Amino acid sequence: MGSLIPCLDLNLIPDYSIAVTPKSEPKLEPLDEELYFSTPNPISNSDPNPDPNSDVIQEFSPVSDITGEESDVFSQYYRISQLFQSVFARKLPQHSDLTVVDPNSLAIVPQPEETGVSAAVLNYKKHSRSAEMIRVSTLAVEDARYFRNLVRTTRMLYDSLRIFSSLEDESGRTIGKRMRGDLRAASLMKSRGLWLNRDKRIIGSIPGIYVGDVFFFRMELCVIGLHGQPQAGIDYVSASQSSNGEPIATSIVVSGGYEDDEDAGDEIIYTGQGGQDRQLARQCVHQKLEGGNLALERSKYYGIEIRVIRGFKYERSITSKIYVYDGLYRIVDCWFDVGKSGFGVYKYRLVRMADQPEMGSAVLKFAGNLRTKPLAARPSGYLSLDISKGRETLPVLLFNDIDSDQEPLLFEYLPKPVFPPYAFQQLGNNFGCDCVSGCSSGCFCAQRNGGEFPYDRNGILLMGKPLILECGSFCCCPPTCQNRVTQKGVKHRLEVFRSRETGWGVRSLDLIPAGSFICEYTGVVLAREQVALFTMNGDSLVYPSRFPKKWVEWGDLSQVFSEFMRPAYPSIPPLNFAVDVSTMRNVACYFSHSSSPNVMVQYVLYDHLNILYPHLMLFAMENIPPLRELSLDYGVADDWGGKLAICN
Known part of the structure; x- marks a missing residue:
């Protein structure tokens, strides 16, 4: 030391x-x-x-x-x-x-x-x-x-x-x-x-x-x-x-x-x-x-x-x-x-x-120039000004001034995960709020989250939870509802870039405040039986169950309040599915792996009610300056800056 x-x-x-x-x-x-x-x-x-x-x-x-x-x-x-x-x-x-x-x-x-x-x-x-x-x-x-x-x-x-x-x-x-x-x-x-x-x-x-x-x-x-x-x-x-x-x-x-x-x-x-x-x-x-x-x-x-x-x-x-x-x-x-x-x-x-x-x-200052005139700020190195091809709310840039690698262009961009059809089985019509003009703290969806919405009025995550239930297709509230943060898409300009240290990585052109939603981790969701067949030829999957529970750190007030109890509701069982990103993926698949990450995974449901298949939503754990690489703990051994082979 x-x-x-x-x-x-x-x-x-x-x-x-x-x-x-x-x-x-x-x-x-x-x-x-x-x-x-x-x-x-x-x-x-x-x-x-x-x-x-x-x-x-x-x-x-x-x-x-x-x-x-x-x-x-x-x-x-x-x-x-x-x-x-x-x-x-x-x-x-x-x-x-x-x-x-x-x-x-x-x-x-x-x-x-x-x-x-x-x-x-x-x-x-x-x-x-x-x-x-x-x-x-x-x-x-x-x-x-x-x-x-x-x-x-x-x-x-x-x-x-x-x-x-x-x-x-x-x-x-x-x-x-x-x-x-x-x-x-x-x-x-x-x-x-x-x-x-x-x-x-x-x-x-x-x-x-x-x-x-x-x-x-x-x-x-x-x-x-x-x-x-x-x-x-x-x-x-x-x-x-x-x-x-x-x-x-x-x-x-x-x-x-x-x-x-x-x-x-x-x-x-x-x-x-x-x-x-x-x-x-x-x-x-x-x-x-x-x-x-x-x-x-x-x-x-x-x-x-x-x-x-x-x-x-x-x-x-x-x-x-x-x-x-x-x-x-x-x-x-x-x-x-x-x-x-x-x-x-x-x-x-x-x-x-x-x-x-x-x-x-x-x-x-340089990031500000990139946001408005990327080609003027960087005359060379851009392989694409939007690898999502308009599927994200903001363009996702692709930059490489290191070598000739263009790997991210070889994959189909997937803005939302592909869940098994049975994940969307309807359980009735009484699982959403009836807030026509806007949700309040006493509405049905607030009660499902323990009595309060999980976000403040700026969309900042208040406290990590085992599961967040956003207003969704079952609800009557408008798209501007305070409880619809992650389903509105990315709010920060992201760039996939080539690095000599970590291979492909992701950084933002915007300043990302702590607690802000960044993007979803997408791919083809495979059930347990499919995973067994898929791994017969080698394991190239991402396992959500391996993500450490970093969400417990966000909003933990136990050091100040001895009476503080970490949220335990809504709870979910152990996750037995895997995400295949070998052919279809999004920008999240290029996040660097670190056991000391600046991004965490928060499980969210909004378009279906099956708690066995939550969405993998990524939130900032700290104020992330522009052009600083985004990192995520995949739950595997690392050297504090390694990468998953599947994503590189």
């Missing part, structure tokens, strides 16, 4: 006589939304002495009794909502500045002797970050896989909490005043000690986080330890925590918020913090060499690499903005200059370090 080594190149000598360096206003991100819905931030953005390591999250204000319908005993969502409520009832009494007057009503009032910020903000000191700085040496494959899985599961938990928290707000069951779902999710995870990389301050690359990883929320950067400031643009170890009394910067967020910033990709002119009028987005006073500004200067002096995260508006984001990790930079120069507004500013020239993957922000 790769070792964790102390960051000794700072020549740090403890000197406890050095006074704490004064701190200036953090470099805030003007393009970010306000963190709170209904009340002003109790910690003013103009506070001249913020704590750069406090990462305070505002918690709930005094609350009233819970409202809303609570009669649906079958509702999985209602049960999760109750877990949200009960955890805050237990958590708040742990803090000296709050008292639970009536545990049943969950009414909370401040202690008489506590006023102001301390009565509104919960600062979890027990989970504060360490100041011990280390670097992580090169990791072995198994170690890299472990840390990647750790980051993925943490992000899945964060996404699940965020989604359920947002749904709770929509339903009217929110405790007290509204708080954004991303903030509440981060708060819950922090209170459980689930934030990553808190016990050590990692200098440079963080294990399990890849260059090009995409995030929709600033708080997620804090949760995984990539950038520890919810709003400030410079993250650093403060002088009071550093062993030699000097602040050291570790990461920055570049979002174009300061008028003197210049971003050329591999080279950045970054403006220091402080002295900006946020409303006018310009400097109004001179900056000082203190706090984050001094930390950047000291990082230049000691040669400390800086993690750079770019934040920018992105129309395909669920929040209209995204954050992309673009790798490591070094500060090669810093100086004091007169800015565009006539006030003094500190500037830092950062240059991207060599031998790193391509910047994620550059890949996003």
